[in-house]
Amino acid sequence: MKNLVKVLRYAVPYWGFAxxxxxxxxxxxxxxxxxxxxxxxxxxxxxxxxKPIAEEPEFAWKMAELKEYFYYKIGILIQQYDPLTILAxxxxxxxxxxxxxxxxRYLAMFxxxxxxxxxxxxxxxxxxEKVLILPLAYYSExxxxxxxxxxxxxxxxxxxxxxxxxxxxxxxxxxxxxxLITLFLLDYQLTLMVLxxxxxxxxMIGQIGKSLKRTSAKGQQKxxxxxxxxxxxxxxxxxxxxxxxxxxxxxxxxxxxxxYNRLMVRLYRKRDLASPLSEFLGIAxxxxxxxxxxxxxxxxxxxxxxxxxxxxxxxxxxIINPVKALSTAVYNIQKGAASVERIDQVLSAEEVIxxxxxxxSIKEFREKIEYRNVWFRYEQEDVLRNINLVVERGKSIAxxxxxxxxxxxxxxxxxxxxxxxxxxxxxxxxPIRDCIISDVRGLMGIVSQETVLFNASVFxxxxxxxxxxxxxxxxxxxxxxNAHEFIMQMPEGYETNIGDRGIKMSGGQRxxxxxxxxxxxxxxxxILDEATSALDTESERLVQEALxxxxxxxxxxxxxxxxxxxxxxxxxxxxxxxxxxxxxxxSDLMALNGVYKKLHDMQALG
Ligand code: ADP
Ligand code: MG
Numbered sequence: 001m002k003n004l005v006k007v008l009r010y011a012v013p014y015w016g017f018a019x020x021x022x023x024x025x026x027x028x029x030x031x032x033x034x035x036x037x038x039x040x041x042x043x044x045x046x047x048x049x050x051k052p053i054a055e056e057p058e059f060a061w062k063m064a065e066l067k068e069y070f071y072y073k074i075g076i077l078i079q080q081y082d083p084l085t086i087l088a089x090x091x092x093x094x095x096x097x098x099x100x101x102x103x104x105r106y107l108a109m110f111x112x113x114x115x116x117x118x119x120x121x122x123x124x125x126x127x128x129e130k131v132l133i134l135p136l137a138y139y140s141e142x143x144x145x146x147x148x149x150x151x152x153x154x155x156x157x158x159x160x161x162x163x164x165x166x167x168x169x170x171x172x173x174x175x176x177x178x179x180l181i182t183l184f185l186l187d188y189q190l191t192l193m194v195l196x197x198x199x200x201x202x203x204m205i206g207q208i209g210k211s212l213k214r215t216s217a218k219g220q221q222k223x224x225x226x227x228x229x230x231x232x233x234x235x236x237x238x239x240x241x242x243x244x245x246x247x248x249x250x251x252x253x254x255x256x257x258x259x260y261n262r263l264m265v266r267l268y269r270k271r272d273l274a275s276p277l278s279e280f281l282g283i284a285x286x287x288x289x290x291x292x293x294x295x296x297x298x299x300x301x302x303x304x305x306x307x308x309x310x311x312x313x314x315x316x317x318x319i320i321n322p323v324k325a326l327s328t329a330v331y332n333i334q335k336g337a338a339s340v341e342r343i344d345q346v347l348s349a350e351e352v353i354x355x356x357x358x359x360x361s362i363k364e365f366r367e368k369i370e371y372r373n374v375w376f377r378y379e380q381e382d383v384l385r386n387i388n389l390v391v392e393r394g395k396s397i398a399x400x401x402x403x404x405x406x407x408x409x410x411x412x413x414x415x416x417x418x419x420x421x422x423x424x425x426x427x428x429x430x431p432i433r434d435c436i437i438s439d440v441r442g443l444m445g446i447v448s449q450e451t452v453l454f455n456a457s458v459f460x461x462x463x464x465x466x467x468x469x470x471x472x473x474x475x476x477x478x479x480x481x482n483a484h485e486f487i488m489q490m491p492e493g494y495e496t497n498i499g500d501r502g503i504k505m506s507g508g509q510r511x512x513x514x515x516x517x518x519x520x521x522x523x524x525x526x527i528l529d530e531a532t533s534a535l536d537t538e539s540e541r542l543v544q545e546a547l548x549x550x551x552x553x554x555x556x557x558x559x560x561x562x563x564x565x566x567x568x569x570x571x572x573x574x575x576x577x578x579x580x581x582x583x584x585x586x587s588d589l590m591a592l593n594g595v596y597k598k599l600h601d602m603q604a605l606g
Contacts, residue, residue, distance in 0.1 A: 003337040014115040024108035029178040031101035043307045116163040135353045145228025154339035161336030165329035172322035179319045209334040215267045217338035222260040274331040282320040359436045365524040368392045375422035384578045396556045398566035401575035407559045445518035448529040451510045455499030462516045481516035482546040508539020526556040533561040
């Protein structure tokens with residue numbers, strides 16, 4: 001039930017609708033009770049059970065007196081009009097009462113719809129927001145598919161199991177309590193007997209519910225694995241085909257899917273037990289009521305008359321449905337509880353990269369960036385060891401080294417994609433941990449090997465996140481990035497949707513759009529992480545030109561796989577296994593005849 005509370009917390013903003021729902025439910029119950037009371041005179045007329053009461057009884061709010069009074073009034077009516085007319089009237093009243101009952105029932109659901117969907121919408125928004133804020137490191141630990149599954153299938157599960165149960169949770173207790181009160185008024189002895197049987201029933205249902213939650217948790221986890229597989233497959237399809245691994249992938253998927261299937265079969269069998277089980281238990285209790293109540297009536301001098309007993313059974317039969325629904329709701333909530341937990345794990349995941357409450361604003365870059373005794377590790381192994389580096393304003397620093405030597409990691413520390421394990425990074429003497437995160441990132445433009453364009457127009461992809469950008473500014477940025485010409489050749493120029501034809505754009509074109517994105521931002525610091533390494537020679541030349549104009553009058557940290565492009569850097573840093581092993585200008589390093597010279601010669605040969 002802890003999980004239910006978690007979900008209900010989201011319902012707080014919608015409390016007004018929830019109250020309306022309860023109010024209309026109560027109205028609906030009242031009318032259904034009235035409808036049963038209206039049946040009594042019909043029975044009495046048809047079966048001529050009651051002699052009219054001669055004297056007007058005292059009116060009082062007690063069942064026995066109320067009954068007498070009611071019978072008396074009916075008796076008078078029966079005497080005045082012929083039974084057929086009265087029957088017709090009562091039938092008309094019955095129709096009216098039922099109409100109102102169902103109208104109120106609908107209104108109750110009408111308002112609940114807002115609560116149901118609102119809560120799910122809020123959870124989804126919260127999750128998305130969290131996904132944006134969570135550190136990059138979070139996604140390397142947990143598979144992407146698992147997160148997608150939490151955002152989609154788990155939210156849907158909450159929508160289906162928990163939120164659809166909400167309806168019953170708000171409605172059925174109101175029904176059950178009102179019916180129980182009526183039953184007590186009709187015959188408390190009989191009702192007490194019934195009440196003893198209810199907890200026994202409840203216990204049986206609760207037990208299965210618990211096991212249901214466990215299975216459901218496993219099921220959602222398996223679903224996450226499936227989604228991860230699909231995600232991997234689609235992004236790695238080229239490799240799967242190239243290595244003739246279609247059969248292997250297919251088998252792998254089938255096996256995972258089969259395990260999911262077995263789990264779900266077990267889950268549904270358990271869940272489907274709820275309704276038959278509670279129906280049987282309900283009927284067992286009803287039969288008991290008929291037997292026991294019948295015995296009471298047949299006893300001489302009983303307070304219960306046949307018409308009232310019929311009403312009793314009618315009301316009692318009405319209680320069975322809400323009890324059944326409530327037990328199904330409890331089952332469903334148990335099933336959904338697993339999903340609520342999975343969602344909560346994401347929502348409560350530590351943000352790691354956090355902003356201090358008194359973080360300072362840093363809107364300008366004046367002097368230098370400094371890496372001071374920086375150590376970093378992703379997991380166990382140190383990836384960067386004791387890095388010391390000063391990047392002065394206006395200078396261009398190049399990072400070179402073998403693949404895996406820690407170049408990208410070093411660059412990623414600067415915009416705080418990760419936080420250093422030891423040491424500090426300072427901008428103009430202020431540790432970046434003390435700064436407003438968005439300010440730090442605002443000082444930097446990043447172009448990496450992996451260009452991500454979004455399913456939006458070229459204009460939006462360049463303006464990306466900036467507000468109030470004019471077409472002139474975007475065109476200007478595109479010109480600097482050598483992108484204007486090919487954009488103009490697209491069917492709708494800057495309004496062309498990249499999602500529609502993204503696949504037809506070459507790597508170099510995509511890269512130039514992402515460079516335009518960086519140009520438009522006009523950040524004082526540029527980080528280029530192998531921006532040209534995925535390109536062919538021709539587009540590399542165009543992109544390199546764009547990068548050169550991008551780096552003009554800026555401070556830059558450049559990672560390049562092709563050493564020829566960084567020969568003119570102010571300082572070249574050579575990384576090996578996370579350590580700076582050589583540093584200096586191109587000619588210094590060549591003269592040193594060390595790691596850099598070796599890298600250089602290797603490329604000269606190739
Ligand atoms: P480079 O850019 O020089 O090729 P990286 O900075 O990408 O090198 O990687 C440095 C080391 O850190 C490598 O050994 C790599 O396996 C490891 N590494 C990189 N990213 C992660 C990550 N997200 N989680 C764990 N280890 C990582
Ligand atoms: Mg790299």
